[in-house]
Amino acid sequence: MIYNNDSNDNELVISSVQQPSMDPFFIFGLLLLALFLSVSFLLYLSRRAYASLPNPPPGKLGFPVVGESLEFLSTRRKGVPEKFVFDRMAKYCRDVFKTSILGATTAVMCGTAGNKFLFSNEKKHVTGWWPKSVELIFPTSLEKSSNEESIMMKQFLPNFLKPEPLQKYIPVMDIITQRHFNTSWEGRNVVKVFPTAAEFTTLLACRVFLSVEDPIEVAKISEPFEILAAGFLSIPINLPGTKLNKAVKAADQIRDAIVQILKRRRVEIAENKANGMQDIASMLLTTPTNAGFYMTEAHISEKILGMIVGGRDTASTVITFIIKYLAENPEIYNKVYEEQMEVVKSKKPGELLNWEDVQKMKYSWCVACEAMRLAPPVQGGFKVAINDFVYSGFNIRKGWKLYWSAIATHMNPEYFPEPEKFNPSRFEGKGPVPYSFVPFGGGPRMCPGKEYSRLETLVFMHHLVTRYNWEKVYPTEKITVDPMPFPVNGLPIRLIPHKHQ
Numbered sequence: 001m002i003y004n005n006d007s008n009d010n011e012l013v014i015s016s017v018q019q020p021s022m023d024p025f026f027i028f029g030l031l032l033l034a035l036f037l038s039v040s041f042l043l044y045l046s047r048r049a050y051a052s053l054p055n056p057p058p059g060k061l062g063f064p065v066v067g068e069s070l071e072f073l074s075t076r077r078k079g080v081p082e083k084f085v086f087d088r089m090a091k092y093c094r095d096v097f098k099t100s101i102l103g104a105t106t107a108v109m110c111g112t113a114g115n116k117f118l119f120s121n122e123k124k125h126v127t128g129w130w131p132k133s134v135e136l137i138f139p140t141s142l143e144k145s146s147n148e149e150s151i152m153m154k155q156f157l158p159n160f161l162k163p164e165p166l167q168k169y170i171p172v173m174d175i176i177t178q179r180h181f182n183t184s185w186e187g188r189n190v191v192k193v194f195p196t197a198a199e200f201t202t203l204l205a206c207r208v209f210l211s212v213e214d215p216i217e218v219a220k221i222s223e224p225f226e227i228l229a230a231g232f233l234s235i236p237i238n239l240p241g242t243k244l245n246k247a248v249k250a251a252d253q254i255r256d257a258i259v260q261i262l263k264r265r266r267v268e269i270a271e272n273k274a275n276g277m278q279d280i281a282s283m284l285l286t287t288p289t290n291a292g293f294y295m296t297e298a299h300i301s302e303k304i305l306g307m308i309v310g311g312r313d314t315a316s317t318v319i320t321f322i323i324k325y326l327a328e329n330p331e332i333y334n335k336v337y338e339e340q341m342e343v344v345k346s347k348k349p350g351e352l353l354n355w356e357d358v359q360k361m362k363y364s365w366c367v368a369c370e371a372m373r374l375a376p377p378v379q380g381g382f383k384v385a386i387n388d389f390v391y392s393g394f395n396i397r398k399g400w401k402l403y404w405s406a407i408a409t410h411m412n413p414e415y416f417p418e419p420e421k422f423n424p425s426r427f428e429g430k431g432p433v434p435y436s437f438v439p440f441g442g443g444p445r446m447c448p449g450k451e452y453s454r455l456e457t458l459v460f461m462h463h464l465v466t467r468y469n470w471e472k473v474y475p476t477e478k479i480t481v482d483p484m485p486f487p488v489n490g491l492p493i494r495l496i497p498h499k500h501q
């Protein structure tokens, strides 16, 4: 290295002439090593915290760093995610066991009692927690969503996502759904269900949340989405080329597209060309928060992105599994068909669906619930302990991650006899016991999009079954879970249009 003092301005210059240049792969390797060591150190500290506590929940933390993640992920890949939980419940304890998954030393709470505890102790003993990858994709919001952001959005979301305000969107949902069937189903012999359903849920979200229908604008939001979804629950390494890094960039692209729409809307509202309450985007632009400030366009775009992420693949998964199970159970398909044809018969030709029509679709909703029981789009969720407490006789320490598992109750014969069987009548009458059916979570943090999803699913089912019957292209197509349940080929089906069309 040469220190060069000859420059005119007498600055000390470090000449790089004789310095061997650092190989980028070497730097990348060093970064990875540093990351590995820091993660290992943090995990070591969290394991030590477990070891130092008397009477923690029973269980194994598995290998250093990876913990039991490999088994957790491999049971999902094989389509039997419940095995991970049930094996440990049988081996250690039916109520709670400890493990280490996705980089977090975690107590898994099982059964209806575990769900009840986690859902009804928000802010008292626990609060929401998201894995690192999610925090990196939503740097300004979801990290806080557990706290202030979630409270702030609770001011707005009920005005929009509760059953009453949503009623007026049913005719809009109907128009968008018909358009989707006309463009993406009509005239086709085979349709690949999952990507087609994702196209539908994105189009509907763009229309209902943002009043956007233009295919070019919708594409700017929907195209980067797959990349975002792939990195959503990935290994938290944000370096060029990783799934997470691509997801972070894809999220930025979508946010930018939403900001452009918001800027235009602001002008339209000022010029009285748009209504300040026409959709959630306009409402967020024109209404101050309870804390007395107006949200910026960047902040609103973040919120809308969160809603689209929350609702896109979840609802597409539900639609996909409804279609799969109806193909496998023709007698159940017939009952749904009859129910939906009753609705058709009660309408004038061309009359759009409304709230009363959706209330008549009771059996169809049982079918959707049964699909969510067997294939819950969100398989479970993390919380974090905010103080020390005792659960089921075991000590839980502040800062520990806690996991509730939807499949642990959904697939438990104690709550759902013959759990493998697709049987929508379980949801008739009194329905399942409290806290056993939890596809939307529960308590104060329960999914705010539940009613919106119910309406979009039922409107979709109405047009689907009144237009088509279908059969699976691959009768034994395998199911994997990554992070949501997914037929490995995307569920291609052969359409059989009804003659009455």
Ligand code: HEM
Pocket (backbone or CB within 6 Å): 128, 145, 146, 150, 161, 306, 307, 308, 310, 311, 312, 314, 315, 318, 377, 378, 381, 438, 439, 440, 441, 442, 443, 444, 445, 446, 447, 448, 449, 450, 452, 453
């Ligand atoms: C079938 C479709 C859906 C399923 C199965 C689902 C499931 C869930 C679950 C399990 C949670 C976590 C609840 C908890 O921690 O207790 C959640 C949270 C959330 N969902 Fe959904 N969701 C769906 C659709 C939607 C839709 C359509 C939206 C937006 C309109 C949405 C927005 C959100 C948001 C913003 C949160 C975070 C709430 C908070 O942190 O307070 N979801 N969802």
